Amino acid sequence: MLTLALALVAGAAGPALGIPPWPLGPDGELVAAPPGVPLEASGGAVEAVAPGLWRVVPDEGVRAVELRAGELRAVALVEPPPGRVTLAFAPPAPVKGRDDAVTVEVTVQTSAGEADADPRPPWITPSAGRLGPVEVVGPGRFRARFELPETRWPEAVAFVALAARCPDCATPRALGAAWLPVAAAIDLPGRTDPGVSTTVEVAGRRWGPVLADATGRFRVPVVVPPGAVRGTAHSVNARGNERHTVIQLGLPTVPRLACAVAPPGLPADGRARGAVVCTACAPDGKPAPGGRVMLAASRGGVGAVRWEGGLLRATYHAARGGSGPATLVATWREAGAAGHATVAIELATGAPAGIDWEVAGEPLRPGESAEVRAVARDERGDPLGPALARAGPGSTVAEGRLVARAALGDGVERIALSFVLPPTQVAARLSLRREGATWVAEARGLDGRPAVGVPLTFGGGATAVTDARGSARSPAVGPAEWVTGPAGLRAAGWSWAPPDREAIEVARQVEVALRPADSVDVAATVEGRWIRWSIKGPGGALAARQVLLRAGDVRLGPVEAYGGGGRCEVLGGHGPVAVMDEASGAAAVVVVP
DSSP, rough: OOOHHHHHHHHTSOOOOOOOSSOBBEEEEEEEOTTTTTOOEEEEEEEEETTEEEEEETTOOSSSSEEEETTTTEEEBBOOOOOEEEEEEEEOEEEEEOOOOEEEEEEEEEETSSSSSEEEEEEEEEEESOOOOOOOETTTTTEEEEOSSSOOEEEEEEEEEEOSTTTOOSOOOOOEEEEEEEEEEEEEEEETTTOOEEEETTTTTEEEEOOOOSEEEEEEEEEOOOTOEEEEEEEOOOOOOOOEEEOOOOOOOOOOOEEEEEEEEEEESOOOEEEEEEEBOOTHHHHHHHHOOOEESSSSOOOOOOOEEEEEEEEEOBBBSOOEEEEEEOOOOOOOGOEEEEEEEEHHHHHHOEEEETTTTTTTTTTEEEEEEEEEEEEEEEEEEEEEEEEETOOOOOOEEEEOEEEEESSSEEEEEOOOOBBOOOOOEEEEEEEEEEEEEEEEESSSOOOOOOOOEEEOOOOOOTTTSSEEEEEEEESSEEEEGGGOOOEEETTTTTOOOSSEEEEEEEEEEEETTTOOOEEEEETEEEEEEEEETTTTESSSSOOEEEOOOOOOOEEETTTTTTEEEEEEEOOOEEEETTTOOOEEEEEEE
């Protein structure tokens, strides 16, 4: 708050250098400068957003960014680096066949090692099994119940934990990972001589002895830990003779690499970023950082990969356009078949920008029905859904068909098209601008939909809830304001530097050409060495119509009746041929290859 006040005082005679009342986030914050005055930064990158409005992204590792706009100066502090999420399990080494679930104790700490005061639980993704709700236990402490995987073989389950700063923030406020070794209790069958005593050794631990029955069969109850691939059977008969046999356990390969992306959904705008976090383990389930892991995305890109604090980290760059699911694939070649992990990323559409309109068979006769298509698209060209079409008097549009009015009139059918994004109750971002004597905050979902029912608190203490258009208002008492919401949502605004509005609706007026009711249509095709045509009027096919052929460089044979229309043979040459109905002048053009 002190930094903001100083920045405003520095430019009290007019538009000032405005920075938010909180430290700059590592993914960037909006900063205002007098319109027309470029903003410069030491310790960060600057990107123009709107007149007078800039996004400042701090350099990695800096604690403050120096800002300059003409004669104005300010220093903005930077949020500390991510803290740590620690997971503990009880029991610490569960066994399938004996344990059904594990209690997960979660601790979130700041980078200074203090308990994280944010009550929001971290987002935890297990590589197998099912994690129940994460409940708050105390400051920085959470608890959840984890149900073991239903598979019977031993495995190591990875847990990747990310505590978000905000819904669309790429850099988490804390992160961590852990591996839970899950053993399996099984009865290992075998066959030997009757009465032989058998002991089985797996991973340095002995099980048994058991005696073979009269048929020589036996079963040894053993617990197989993850990573074990073979055991040794020690057999002793009644005479004291010993035999040692290696047993291949025949267990399937289980993953030793797990990854997560936060946030799991991003706008397909070419600018959004997501944090990639991976963890690797040895065959026995112990963490194994430092491996050479390659990352590749089906759409979008991945930045440089680095190991940091025992975790592999990278940044995913969203593709521009092409909304829908994308896939991030991680490959750890040294681990062979166990070194693969796949993460799904949802790329979202954006604000509506236009409506495509198509009419089959235009121009239409009065009263004629035709298939129509109206699709709203965002600025990247991705479809948003069907648009609403309203026809003029005497016409109808329903279920993808237009019925033209009965009278020709001026020969034009006018259609009004519109599209409005449906609301959502989950906000991904906030913006703030001043309209006259009112501050207007707008909440939007990941795909630009208006977020309704979101409780917001303005800097002056006023509270409001977003309406059906995702907007909330508060009386303006100064040139600067800020607003906060749930899940870390926040935005700062300045009267002289409003952000661009994010549309939630689009409209368009289109025209469909009409033609006289008695007009005819000519359709022609080239089929092998023949040109065939048909002529249709309001009542259907018109037989025995006289046609004129304009052939250019193509030599044609005589015209003959064929299939309710006509045809002629191509004798030679290449190029366009026009088939014209002599009575009406209507024509079709084909090209002889």
